[in-house]
Every structure is written in structure tokens, then in C-alpha cells.
Amino acid sequence: MALKITSREVAGVSVLDLSGRITLGEGSVQLREAIRGLIGKGTKIILLNMGDVNYIDSSGLGELVSAFTTAKNQSAEVKLLNLTKKVHDLLQLTKLYTVFDIYDDEASAIASFKK
Amino acid sequence: MTNLVTESKTGRLSLRLNSTMESVDEVEAAAEKLAADAGLDEDERFHVAMAAREAAVNAVLHGNEYDPAKRIAASFENTGAALVITIADQGQGLDPERLPDPRAPENLLRGTGRGIFLIRSFMDEVHFKQLHPGTELTLVKHLAAGRKG
Numbered sequence: 001m002a003l004k005i006t007s008r009e010v011a012g013v014s015v016l017d018l019s020g021r022i023t024l025g026e027g028s029v030q031l032r033e034a035i036r037g038l039i040g041k042g043t044k045i046i047l048l049n050m051g052d053v054n055y056i057d058s059s060g061l062g063e064l065v066s067a068f069t070t071a072k073n074q075s076a077e078v079k080l081l082n083l084t085k086k087v088h089d090l091l092q093l094t095k096l097y098t099v100f101d102i103y104d105d106e107a108s109a110i111a112s113f114k115k
Numbered sequence: 116m117t118n119l120v121t122e123s124k125t126g127r128l129s130l131r132l133n134s135t136m137e138s139v140d141e142v143e144a145a146a147e148k149l150a151a152d153a154g155l156d157e158d159e160r161f162h163v164a165m166a167a168r169e170a171a172v173n174a175v176l177h178g179n180e181y182d183p184a185k186r187i188a189a190s191f192e193n194t195g196a197a198l199v200i201t202i203a204d205q206g207q208g209l210d211p212e213r214l215p216d217p218r219a220p221e222n223l224l225r226g227t228g229r230g231i232f233l234i235r236s237f238m239d240e241v242h243f244k245q246l247h248p249g250t251e252l253t254l255v256k257h258l259a260a261g262r263k264g
């Protein structure tokens with residue numbers, strides 16, 4: 001299943017709901033374009049809801065990192081929400097868990113941007 | 116070039132594939148099936164399939180650079196004692212000793228460089244062989260005694 005991205009706004013935070021696989025090729029490109037599109041429009045706070053991401057490869061992990069650094073370079077923030085066990089374990093294994101702010105519930109994630 | 120699939124009398128599946136992302140998907144699917152047929156649990160199947168996918172991506176993207184004139188060769192075998200997957204490209208070659216640790220602080224924010232690390236994390240043995248030209252990776256997952264599938 002290719003990556004599906006839908007966007008919404010909650011309390012001023014741009015939430016991207018991701019579903020499917022973030023892998024080299026179409027999925028990673030879609031994510032990159034979505035993030036850059038938001039940042040290009042001046043969005044400063046982005047929450048990636050990964051509750052339906054059932055697979056991510058090393059390229060997908062790289063794309064998450066690129067999203068983080070791109071945002072940081074533009075004084076924006078990208079945080080992660082609802083990691084599945086597989087994605088959680090991959091972020092732990094690669095030590096990327098230390099890079100991102102990660103949340104299990106949306107309300108807490110949204111509130112964190114306002115601090 | 117058309118893809119080629121052969122299966123030996125011992126059940127070893129051999130593929131010769133074009134350097135495309137479709138071929139990467141095919142390698143991943145073959146590895147997933149090999150692991151499932153061997154009776155591995157969900158986590159182990161995921162690890163084997165992902166390791167094979169990462170190796171195939173390396174072969175297609177970094178080794179053959181999507182060159183339509185170059186092929187990747189993959190084989191999948193259950194020896195009874197282990198699952199053995201080989202993936203070879205026709206590229207410039209790879210020195211695994213020179214790969215940086217993606218978990219080192221200075222590399223953590225790099226967008227690339229995690230594929231081989233994941234392969235090594237998920238498989239019990241990983242061997243590199245320089246083919247001149249090209250590189251062949253052999254991925255081995257040991258099977259518990261009495262489990263052949």
C-alpha cells in the first residue's frame with residue numbers, strides 16, 4: 001500500500017495523517033513534498049500522525065530526519081504521534097528516538113507546541 | 116530485459132532482475148515468503164523481509180544506479196539450519212569497513228546511511244563479497260533446531 005497523506009489543522013498545528021508505507025520512491029517523495037509544502041507556506045508547527053504507518057525503510061527514516069532538519073533550518077518544528085510498534089522499534093534501534101519529540105496522544109502533542 | 120526466475124531441486128529460488136524499484140518489491144516479497152514458509156513469527160518475518168529489501172535497494176540504487184543495462188541477482192534458500200539470501204549487483208563495489216556508524220552523534224541527522232546497519236541488526240550473519248564488478252551480500256538467519264517449515 002502506497003503512502004496516503006491527509007492534512008488537517010488542530011489548534012493552529014498542521015497535522016499530517018499518514019497511512020501506508022514510507023519507503024524509497026513514491027512514499028518518501030510524497031512525505032518530503034508534503035513537509036516542504038507546509039514549510040514553504042510558512043507553517044511552523046507540524047505533527048506527523050503515524051498511527052497507520054505499517055512500514056518504514058531506511059529511506060523513510062531518512063525522510064523523517066530530513067523533515068526534522070528542514071523544519072529546524074526554517075525555525076519550524078516537526079513532532080511524531082502514535083508510532084506503531086515496528087516504527088517505534090526502528091527509531092529506538094537507530095537512536096532516532098533521541099532526535100524527535102514523540103507522543104502517544106494527540107492532545108498532549110498539540111499542547112507541547114505551545115510551550 | 117525480462118526478469119528470470121528459476122527454482123532448483125533443493126527449492127533454492129534464484130532471480131535475475133532489472134534495476135528497478137519493482138525488483139526491490141519482488142525481492143522483499145520472496146524473502147517474506149521464505150521466512151513465512153520457514154515458520155518464523157511476525158517480527159522475524161518482518162526483519163528478514165526488511166533486511167532483504169534494504170540489500171535490494173542498495174543493489175539497485177547504489178550498486179547499479181538504476182542502470183537498465185545492469186541486473187541484480189537474488190537467491191533464497193532454506194537449508195534447514197538457516198535461511199540464506201544472497202543479493203548481488205554489478206556496480207562499483209562496496210567496502211563495508213568504511214561505512215560510518217549511523218548512530219554516531221555526528222551522523223544521526225544524516226538522511227542516508229542506515230541500510231547496512233539495519234541489515235546487520237536483523238540478520239544473524241552478513242557477508243560481503245566483491246565480485247569485480249559488483250558486490251554480493253549474503254544474509255543468514257539461523258533457524259531454531261527442528262524448525263524447517
